[in-house]
Amino acid sequence: MVNETKAVVEGALNNVESAKAIGAAISIGMGAIGSGIGIGLLASKALEAIGRNPEAASKIQTVMILAIAFTEAIAIYALVVALIIKFV
Amino acid sequence: MEISLAPETIAYLGSFPITNTFFITIIISLLIIITSFLLQRKINLIPKGFQNILEWILENLLELIDGVTKNREQTRKFFPVVATIFIFVILSNWIEIVPGLGTIGLKHFQEGKEGIIPFIRSNSADLNMTLALSLVVVILVQFIGITALGVKKYTGKFLVSPLKKPYFVGTFVGALEIISEFAKIISFSFRLFGNIFAGEVLLTVALTLVPYFLPLPFLLLEIFVGFIQALVFAMLALVFMKIATEHH
Numbered sequence: 001m002v003n004e005t006k007a008v009v010e011g012a013l014n015n016v017e018s019a020k021a022i023g024a025a026i027s028i029g030m031g032a033i034g035s036g037i038g039i040g041l042l043a044s045k046a047l048e049a050i051g052r053n054p055e056a057a058s059k060i061q062t063v064m065i066l067a068i069a070f071t072e073a074i075a076i077y078a079l080v081v082a083l084i085i086k087f088v
Numbered sequence: 089m090e091i092s093l094a095p096e097t098i099a100y101l102g103s104f105p106i107t108n109t110f111f112i113t114i115i116i117s118l119l120i121i122i123t124s125f126l127l128q129r130k131i132n133l134i135p136k137g138f139q140n141i142l143e144w145i146l147e148n149l150l151e152l153i154d155g156v157t158k159n160r161e162q163t164r165k166f167f168p169v170v171a172t173i174f175i176f177v178i179l180s181n182w183i184e185i186v187p188g189l190g191t192i193g194l195k196h197f198q199e200g201k202e203g204i205i206p207f208i209r210s211n212s213a214d215l216n217m218t219l220a221l222s223l224v225v226v227i228l229v230q231f232i233g234i235t236a237l238g239v240k241k242y243t244g245k246f247l248v249s250p251l252k253k254p255y256f257v258g259t260f261v262g263a264l265e266i267i268s269e270f271a272k273i274i275s276f277s278f279r280l281f282g283n284i285f286a287g288e289v290l291l292t293v294a295l296t297l298v299p300y301f302l303p304l305p306f307l308l309l310e311i312f313v314g315f316i317q318a319l320v321f322a323m324l325a326l327v328f329m330k331i332a333t334e335h336h
Contacts, residue, residue, distance in 0.1 A: 062152075062155065065316065066320060066323055066324070069324075072279075073275055073278070076279055077282065080282045083285070083286075087091060088093055
């Protein structure tokens with residue numbers, strides 16, 4: 001059973017196409033984790049701030065959108081690396 | 089379904105390849121130039137119709153920029169660049185929603201298989217365009233800083249002498265600032281490129297799987313993402329310009 005698993009994994013890693021697919025998947029998968037947590041934190045703090053001070057809602061919203069774009073950019077870098085691995 | 093990172097050339101002008109994204113860039117630029125030229129000819133004091141819409145857009149942009157700079161003088165200086173960046177990028181981003189993405193194009197034969205070179209490909213999904221725009225913005229920020237503060241004070245932000253107050257920490261932070269300027273170029277270009285290119289791939293795949301009705305949420309998402317990315321590019325450019333004109 002161990003020998004069969006070894007053969008399958010070796011086959012997958014020796015084949016360039018499948019190695020590319022695995023690489024691309026892992027890249028974007030791990031990259032999205034940090035970004036997702038970051039955006040969640042941002043949005044929660046922003047909602048909290050709006051709840052405390054509903055008058056400043058539009059100011060908070062503007063800054064929140066800017067900060068979310070920064071955080072999302074990190075996940076986008078991971079996505080670009082995944083696309084480069086897969087298609088170039 | 090062909091997905092390629094680099095834009096595809098559709099024609100050659102002498103030996104200069106004209107890619108489909110270059111073609112779209114020219115169309116969008118001509119659209120903006122001709123619209124503003126025609127509008128400038130007969131401006132009514134009380135706007136109606138199309139002029140009304142454009143004035144509403146520009147007024148909102150002016151208020152947005154005012155919110156960041158808090159200084160009408162400075163807003164007037166920054167407004168042309170920032171508003172142009174916003175309008176150009178948002179039109180480029182929204183081109184990918186136009187029907188015909190990846191489907192209408194020229195046939196070409198590659199490696200024995202028949203493929204298609206699409207006519208419509210958003211020019212923000214071309215790293216050439218986003219890199220060019222981000223280089224323009226970052227170099228413009230340096231010039232704005234130099235005109236506002238003078239060469240000595242502006243370079244004094246980056247090259248802090250180790251013999252003055254914060255000693256070596258100051259020099260280190262100054263060097264870090266120089267590196268972060270280069271990081272801004274990369275981050276500007278890749279943020280816009282990644283978002284729009286990923287959106288195009290998403291739309292192509294969704295439309296390949298189920299061509300009718302089901303891709304509607306993805307199209308709505310792309311409208312939203314296009315708007316947000318244009319806003320973020322313009323606001324980030326504005327914020328960097330504002331920071332460059334401030335004393336340390």
